[in-house]
Amino acid sequence: MSVVALQGGSLGDSELIGGKARGLAELLGLGLPVPPALVLTADAHERFRAQGTLAEADRADLLAALEQLGEPLAVRSSATDEDADDRSAAGQYDSVMGVRGPDALVAAVEHCWRQADGGRAFAYREGTEAWVALVVQREVPADRAGIAFSIDPVTGGDAAIVIEAVFGHGEGAVGGTVTPDRYRVDRQSGEVTARLADKAASADGSGNLMALPRERRIARTLRDHEAREVAGLSEAAERGLARPVDVEFCFARGELWALQCRPITTLA
Amino acid sequence: MTTWTHDPSHYPEPMTPLSADVWFAAMGHGIRSAARELCAPFGGFETMTTAGGWAYEQDLEPAWEPDPQRLEQAALEVAGRWASDLRPACWAITDEIRAMRPERHPPGEAAVLLERLVDLVREQWRLHFLVVMPVHAAREVLHDAWVERFGKSDELEPYRLMEGLPNETLEADEQLWAVAELARELDVADVIRELPGGAALERLAATHHGRQVRHELDAYLLRFGGRSRLHELSEPRDAERPQLVVESLRLMLEQRRDLAAERAERERRRDSLEREVLTRLEEPDRTRFAAILEAVCAAVPLEESHAYHIDYPGLQATREALLGFGRRLVAEGRLDTAADVFLLRLQELREAIADAWGEPHQMLVAERARELREARAHAPAPWLGDPPDADAEVPPMVAKFYGVPGTAEWNGEVLQGTPASAGHAVGTARVISGPADFGRLQAGDVLVCTTTTPAWTPLFASAGALVTDTGGILSHAAIVAREYRLPAVVGCDVATSAIRDGARVEVDGDTGRVRVAIGIEPALGSN
Numbered sequence: 001m002s003v004v005a006l007q008g009g010s011l012g013d014s015e016l017i018g019g020k021a022r023g024l025a026e027l028l029g030l031g032l033p034v035p036p037a038l039v040l041t042a043d044a045h046e047r048f049r050a051q052g053t054l055a056e057a058d059r060a061d062l063l064a065a066l067e068q069l070g071e072p073l074a075v076r077s078s079a080t081d082e083d084a085d086d087r088s089a090a091g092q093y094d095s096v097m098g099v100r101g102p103d104a105l106v107a108a109v110e111h112c113w114r115q116a117d118g119g120r121a122f123a124y125r126e127g128t129e130a131w132v133a134l135v136v137q138r139e140v141p142a143d144r145a146g147i148a149f150s151i152d153p154v155t156g157g158d159a160a161i162v163i164e165a166v167f168g169h170g171e172g173a174v175g176g177t178v179t180p181d182r183y184r185v186d187r188q189s190g191e192v193t194a195r196l197a198d199k200a201a202s203a204d205g206s207g208n209l210m211a212l213p214r215e216r217r218i219a220r221t222l223r224d225h226e227a228r229e230v231a232g233l234s235e236a237a238e239r240g241l242a243r244p245v246d247v248e249f250c251f252a253r254g255e256l257w258a259l260q261c262r263p264i265t266t267l268a
Numbered sequence: 269m270t271t272w273t274h275d276p277s278h279y280p281e282p283m284t285p286l287s288a289d290v291w292f293a294a295m296g297h298g299i300r301s302a303a304r305e306l307c308a309p310f311g312g313f314e315t316m317t318t319a320g321g322w323a324y325e326q327d328l329e330p331a332w333e334p335d336p337q338r339l340e341q342a343a344l345e346v347a348g349r350w351a352s353d354l355r356p357a358c359w360a361i362t363d364e365i366r367a368m369r370p371e372r373h374p375p376g377e378a379a380v381l382l383e384r385l386v387d388l389v390r391e392q393w394r395l396h397f398l399v400v401m402p403v404h405a406a407r408e409v410l411h412d413a414w415v416e417r418f419g420k421s422d423e424l425e426p427y428r429l430m431e432g433l434p435n436e437t438l439e440a441d442e443q444l445w446a447v448a449e450l451a452r453e454l455d456v457a458d459v460i461r462e463l464p465g466g467a468a469l470e471r472l473a474a475t476h477h478g479r480q481v482r483h484e485l486d487a488y489l490l491r492f493g494g495r496s497r498l499h500e501l502s503e504p505r506d507a508e509r510p511q512l513v514v515e516s517l518r519l520m521l522e523q524r525r526d527l528a529a530e531r532a533e534r535e536r537r538r539d540s541l542e543r544e545v546l547t548r549l550e551e552p553d554r555t556r557f558a559a560i561l562e563a564v565c566a567a568v569p570l571e572e573s574h575a576y577h578i579d580y581p582g583l584q585a586t587r588e589a590l591l592g593f594g595r596r597l598v599a600e601g602r603l604d605t606a607a608d609v610f611l612l613r614l615q616e617l618r619e620a621i622a623d624a625w626g627e628p629h630q631m632l633v634a635e636r637a638r639e640l641r642e643a644r645a646h647a648p649a650p651w652l653g654d655p656p657d658a659d660a661e662v663p664p665m666v667a668k669f670y671g672v673p674g675t676a677e678w679n680g681e682v683l684q685g686t687p688a689s690a691g692h693a694v695g696t697a698r699v700i701s702g703p704a705d706f707g708r709l710q711a712g713d714v715l716v717c718t719t720t721t722p723a724w725t726p727l728f729a730s731a732g733a734l735v736t737d738t739g740g741i742l743s744h745a746a747i748v749a750r751e752y753r754l755p756a757v758v759g760c761d762v763a764t765s766a767i768r769d770g771a772r773v774e775v776d777g778d779t780g781r782v783r784v785a786i787g788i789e790p791a792l793g794s795n
Contacts, residue, residue, distance in 0.1 A: 219599035
């Protein structure tokens with residue numbers, strides 16, 4: 001079976017599903033809200049490489065599972081090499097956002113594998129051969145997004161959760177093109193202190209940036225209770241994984257979603 | 269019979285939907301509640317606005333047995349109640365509104381906050397009329413007591429004893445005047461006189477002495493900066509556009525006067541009139557009349573002063589809170605500008621707040637802005653529904669306040685209105701439509717306008733005379749003109765259209781005659 005629905009708890013062999021998928025499975029296992037997703041396992045990649053096209057059986061499995069997820073979808077690479085965690089290798093593999101319909105889905109899957117085989121990700125991995133699993137996930141229409149750090153990524157201090165947030169999808173914050181608002185939520189008191197940034201643009205689901213109206217640039221991305229909600233989410237992830245983490249999150253119409261969880265690796 | 273009438277003196281422009289639903293509705297509610305509580309001889313009115321925002325009122329018959337004694341008693345007690353509980357209650361409401369931070373709460377709490385705001389505004393306007401109705405009644409209590417004893421030779425005579433009393437509008441003038449004096453002393457008056465308002469403020473900030481003047485100006489704005497041209501909530505308050513106040517400063521700098529001495533002179537006149545009146549009475553009636561006079565003179569200044577504790581700070585706080593709800597919708601990307609919130613109906617705002625990150629409202633707001641522009645371009649119908657009863661008698665109180673429309677006469681040369689403040693003046697007419705226009709008035713000009721509100725009072729200190737379209741002898745324009753001893757004719761119906769800007773006019777405040785077109789002088793800075 002090359003298509004596995006992402007569920008909480010153990011998904012077995014991380015060689016087959018890759019680091020990103022495992023991270024999501026862990027979040028789900030902790031009972032955190034993750035948009036529904038399935039994994040196209042690494043052995044399907046192997047067959048793709050042999051045939052130059054998505055194998056017929058894998059295609060059928062994929063499209064059957066698709067009905068459970070709805071649209072639009074995001075297809076992201078999930079590398080299987082074991083040190084992916086330590087590299088926090090976000091963005092090293094291509095993702096395709098805003099995928100609608102079976103044909104586009106198959107095209108997105110093949111695109112991601114071709115990139116992994118020949119593109120910049122390959123160079124990054126110094127030519128070692130690797131199989132890449134793919135996460136196919138329901139893309140939630142984010143109105144705010146960002147990253148929560150369970151310890152201060154600069155100082156390592158753990159008195160407060162540090163949250164960076166932007167309007168729209170998270171590409172702006174992740175890609176560093178938009179200066180995000182910064183919130184600190186005190187672990188003891190829950191007190192929220194905010195530092196609002198002049199956020200020039202917001203990203204849509206495909207990562208396109210759109211300029212914001214003047215007054216919205218300095219509007220608050222998160223209300224106090226939302227910052228506390230995000231802090232609670234990253235504390236739960238930290239507890240569950242027993243190490244400091246950063247969590248990519250987004251809000252869609254007031255509902256909080258966890259999109260990715262990584263151990264914090266930037267500390268000296 | 270359902271007749272909705274439009275009152276151009278109070279609502280000269282269309283209202284935004286949110287201002288209509290929050291403030292105008294609260295005002296209607298306030299007047300009805302207060303009238304009921306005071307067993308007033310009128311029932312107040314229902315309020316309504318058209319799609320374009322023109323305001324209409326429908327007079328109500330009282331649903332209770334009017335009790336003149338009750339209102340009279342309230343009139344004699346209002347000054348005491350104001351100090352002991354009405355004013356503190358109004359400030360408690362304003363403080364609660366000021367503490368609101370609508371953009372920080374979750375949707376459910378924000379929705380509750382909005383309802384609380386609406387309730388607080390309603391309560392504040394109920395208190396407003398519990399002050400204002402007895403205060404108006406107080407004038408009539410003294411009027412009647414006077415007429416009963418002395419009769420009257422002219423309409424204004426019974427009111428003279430109520431002139432020359434200090435009030436906070438005059439205090440505002442004096443504080444602004446002190447800023448002008450400071451600018452003179454520190455030798456920066458030229459900056460204010462030479463530059464347009466905004467540029468003058470910037471230049472003042474660039475020098476040490478200039479900053480001292482700005483510091484005093486800020487102190488003035490903290491206390492009086494809640495004033496605005498109209499109560500309309502979308503209208504920025506003076507504190508938000510201090511450049512307009514700089515225009516008033518400039519007018520003050522064009523004249524040399526001693527406001528404190530003028531005030532002392534007014535008070536001296538009033539005191540001597542009071543002594544003279546009291547000697548004409550025999551005991552025990554003298555003591556009785558003196559007691560009425562004392563209570564009424566304590567009440568009358570509240571006619572102006574209440575607004576500095578209710579209307580201005582209360583509506584300024586309400587405006588700021590509503591802008592907070594606007595910022596909330598800006599953060600959600602559903603409005604581009606916080607001020608666009610005023611173009612939503614209250615019910616739409618309620619739904620938008622509860623339904624976080626829901627539908628955008630930019631299209632709706634653009635449509636509303638277009639409706640307002642269109643409404644503004646056409647005069648509103650004077651009434652809607654059943655035609656008003658032409659033969660119905662205007663109650664004397666209403667006539668004194670609003671005037672009686674259609675009673676002025678205009679023959680192409682002489683305009684006959686209601687004499688409102690004695691004296692004679694000749695000057696250049698300046699037809700002023702609003703504060704943006706204040707800068708055109710030169711000292712000594714004849715101020716011609718639809719009506720005035722307290723935001724206009726700084727002009728009274730420099731104008732040579734006043735002519736208005738609307739209002740009676742107890743209108744704001746008339747009362748303030750008498751305080752300033754400024755010849756005034758009110759209720760001229762057509763003054764702003766009949767008198768050309770720049771025309772030489774002769775104003776006779778004793779007879780109510782305005783002679784127009786003794787030759788035309790080109791208007792400075794107008795075409």
